[in-house]
Amino acid sequence: MLAECTVRxxxxxxxxxxxxxxxxxxxxxCTKIEVFTKFPGNFISAVYDENRWTIRRLALPGIVDILxxxxxxxxxxxxxPASQTAECSExxxxxxxxxxxxxxxxxxxxxxxxxxxFEAGIVNANGLHGTMSRRIAKKRTRTIQQRxxxxxxxxMWNFLGDAGPNPPGTFxxxxxxxxxxxWHMFDQVLIRPDLLDRFNNTDLRIIxxxxxxxxxxxxxxxxxxxxxxxxxxxxxxxL
Numbered sequence: 001m002l003a004e005c006t007v008r009x010x011x012x013x014x015x016x017x018x019x020x021x022x023x024x025x026x027x028x029x030c031t032k033i034e035v036f037t038k039f040p041g042n043f044i045s046a047v048y049d050e051n052r053w054t055i056r057r058l059a060l061p062g063i064v065d066i067l068x069x070x071x072x073x074x075x076x077x078x079x080x081p082a083s084q085t086a087e088c089s090e091x092x093x094x095x096x097x098x099x100x101x102x103x104x105x106x107x108x109x110x111x112x113x114x115x116x117x118f119e120a121g122i123v124n125a126n127g128l129h130g131t132m133s134r135r136i137a138k139k140r141t142r143t144i145q146q147r148x149x150x151x152x153x154x155x156m157w158n159f160l161g162d163a164g165p166n167p168p169g170t171f172x173x174x175x176x177x178x179x180x181x182x183w184h185m186f187d188q189v190l191i192r193p194d195l196l197d198r199f200n201n202t203d204l205r206i207i208x209x210x211x212x213x214x215x216x217x218x219x220x221x222x223x224x225x226x227x228x229x230x231x232x233x234x235x236x237x238x239l
Contacts, residue, residue: 002034003072003112009034030054032072033111044068048098053091053111055098063239064106066195069095071111081120088121088128096150108237109152110189112230117156117185130154130190140193152190155201156233160185166206170231172221189235203236 005012009025016023016036025034026041029049037044039060048055052072059065073087099105113122121127125144130152131137137153162168169183191199208215208231215231217223222231 001070001110002036003032003070005034009036012036026056028054028056030070033070035070047102048094055095057102060239065102065104066237066239067095067098067102067104067107069107069109069111071109071113073112073114075114084115084119085121085124085127088115088124089126092126092128104194105150105192106194107192108189108195109191110233110235112187114186116181117154117160117188122154122188122190125149128152128154128190130188132157134196137191137193138196151193153193153196154188154190155199155204156185156188158201158204159206167208167216167220167231170206170222170233171229187230187233189233191237195237198238199235200238203238205234207232207234 009027013023013025013036021038023036023038024041026037026044028035028046030051030053032052033054035044035054035056043060044056044058046054047057052074054070056068056070057065058068071091073084079087095107095109099107109128115121117130117132122130125142126149129149132154134153137151139151141148141150159166160168167183169185170187171184172182173184174180174182189204213226215222215227222229
């Protein structure tokens, strides 16, 4: 899953398969996101598309189907925090509509949020409602003023800071302001409670190399001249 990819899908697909791999391209009407798979693309059909997000139904033979939501939300260069928060409310309303339509909430949300896990759009009950706690997420919902809001579990909280082997974020920006975080966890995966028994936190990591080339500069920050100014993330769901 790639956001704002400047390489045409056919060229990228040729490169992916150059060494004998069998990747396929799963197109949609979303212009900002490209999805490549290692199975026929018709198994991951688009059910809802907008310019900056695509909702796919992944239905492989013999396993449970899920909804995969891939996003690239607008950045802080273009939108203020209030607009970013409002957009998350719009997004989650559409997700819930699609969950009701397919009759389940086995949903994975992944992409460049352009927000940190602790920002309002991610944590607000009427936003994505992403919690850092698996135990809390397993409660499934919470009620505020007689309104019920379903949880997402956000495991990206575990990567904040430099206590582990991963970088302390996926995006680095050094501003001249008094309030500067430097590292930002903009690229995230959020998981509905119905899939938590199929997800292990050890199956999530921030990628810093493809095995041959480092994605980091000499200063340890993402090198946009090599790959991107964002670091990719890897995760696995045991379907």
